[in-house]
Amino acid sequence: MRQFGELEAVVMDVLWSREGSATVRDVLGEMQRTRSIAYTTVMTVMDNLHRKGFLSREMEGRAWRYEPVKTRERFTADLMVEVLEGAEDRTGTLMHFLDAISAPELRRLRRLLAAEDSESSP
Amino acid sequence: MTPAVLLLGYALLMSTAGSWALRRARWPHRSPRLGVAAWQAASLSALTATGLAGFVLLLPGSPLSVVAARAAHACVAAFDAAYAAPGGSTAGALVGAVLVGAVARCGVLLGHDLWAGRRERGRQRRMLMLVARPAGALDALVLDHEAVAVYCLPGRGGKVVFTTAALSALGTRERRAVLAHELAHLRQHHHLVVAAARALRRGFPGVPLLRAAETEIAVLVEMVADDVSARRGGRHSVASALRALHTFSSPHQPVEGQATGVATGQTARSALVPRLHHLLSPAQPARAAVLGARSVVIAASLILPVVLAVTPAAAAAQTGLCPVPAAPQLLPHR
Incomplete structure (x- = not known):
């Protein structure tokens, strides 16, 4: 759980520094520069953040685009x-x-x- | 006098005279740890006396009375007579139920507060973890914000948080002093002490003792934490951290102005002045005999309600007499 908490912070950091929305794959790409991490892990973390109300999302094509609710x-x-x-x-x-x-x-x-x-x- | 009246009298005395005496006394601010114990004991003993008064009012004629009388090796009738309510057993039982209910409500309020507090802290911690970063050399978190604040999130895995504005208002020694103060709160679970005082005040609104206890305990736990920090890094580090943070947040109001802050209402509740006073003019440590005597009084105040409640039972058991219940008047049929 603790690790998930840390990953949530990293994902939010990526999204906040990008400005604008991003797909799981976008975030994964940035995170993989500094660590090895699986697509499904990032997807779960982003889904959790959406469920907790920190991210909003919109379907674009066949993928969700996520965006922080607040700066x-x-x-x-x-x-x-x-x-x-x-x-x-x-x-x-x-x-x-x-x-x-x-x-x-x-x-x-x-x-x-x-x-x-x-x-x-x- | 019946035990219920004695117990209620004790509760009343404690919540008026006891409160008055504790508020007038200067020693709680000099030995804050014992001061917290004194306010807690006064509150708890008044509460215990009230609860026990309710309990003994419910006793006569109840199945519990039979059990209790047997346990005390007393005759049930003598036992009931010893606890008989002044206004008859029905009225007594009614008042008893109200008193016991009011005391139980304090427990419910406390349980609710603790539960709600835990949930709220969990929520804030999750938010905090998304934006805070470690504070480097300090075992704390930093929140990027221009408001001055230092606080701790109690509970499991407790956290101390500084805002960037607070960090820049403090020097290295002051930062360490503030951290030590907050860690003392966490280690000694001061949030539970504060929550308990708050639940009692809400359970019996308008009782001067409980109102004063809540206010005083909030100040005293700060002093206890200040003392812990002062022992590690010196009194002056804590005091200068207090001054620095206060000056930073209210640049136009000097520390001395706090004393008159009551008039403006703005800083009426601030513990700043008493805390600085406690830190900077440390009193001669009280003699062991004096501290011992205070501890004995504190302990006695907790035991006395129980003694008052149990004495009639012991007396009933000791006399061994059993009043014969009045025979029912059988009127011959005409």
Whole structure:
């Protein structure tokens, strides 16, 4: 399972650095430059990522084309919002080094994301 | 007085006077580990007393009473008399059921929180693993982001996470100090301590003791983790890391302004000032006798509710007398 987790990160990296969609074969080609890996493994990993909602896909010809649902920056920003919110409601889910810093950071981040959203949807 | 009234009186005393005394005391911030134990003991003993009060109210006339009386080698009637509720057995049983139910609800809330927390952490960990990278020399993960944050994800395979902004706000010694602090949280399972206090407060909303316990325990576990880190890398490394992160996130609000932050409401809940105070003006270590005495009081507060609940049974067993139940009045038929 741990290895699968690592592969998921590698696959996302490949897709994020490509910009635009890619087939399993495209991703496989890039991954095989640094390691030996089977087509079915990459296919399983990408299917898992799609099932978890991190990738969207479209049938093109006879192959799925996969694309990240969010950019890497947006993905990280959304994760950060959750992390900082966790400091607010103090559920014990996460433990912050200094929870007082989370409130101003959260406000700042929300402002940025709101500006970004209003830019992208006219 | 009946045991139920005594137990409820104890719970009431603990949640008012006990809370007041603990909040006024300065020693919990000086020895935070014992401070956590004291708040936990106060909360738990009030909870135990309430639960036991409910239990003994349910006893008289129940099948359990027969079993308990036999176990204590007491006569069932004497036993029931010892635990008789002041307002009659029906009313007593009703109140008892409510009390036992309320205590049990705390357990349900805690179970739910732990389960939900675990699931939420699993979800966040999966997301984290897609974007975080190892922090090189530190046993931690780095998240590329301009918000300042350092936190840990407790649970199996716990992780400590720094954002890039947090890393750049800290020097090498400070980074190590922060990491040691977070690893102390992970090793000592502080998230469970915090979750338990939260479940109790939610189980009995509006009880000052439980509200204060939740707030205080959250601060005290931070101090405990600060102490662990300070023992490894020095008090000043932890303190300067706290200052650096605070300054970085609120550049216009100096640390000293935190003390008046209560007025603005912005940083009212911050533990920054008490933590810095604890780190930088370490008090003389308390004498062993004083620490011992506090530990004894803490232990006694936990045992006392059980003693109050069991004493009538022991008394009933000791007298060996058995009141003859009033014979049913048989009215002759006319």
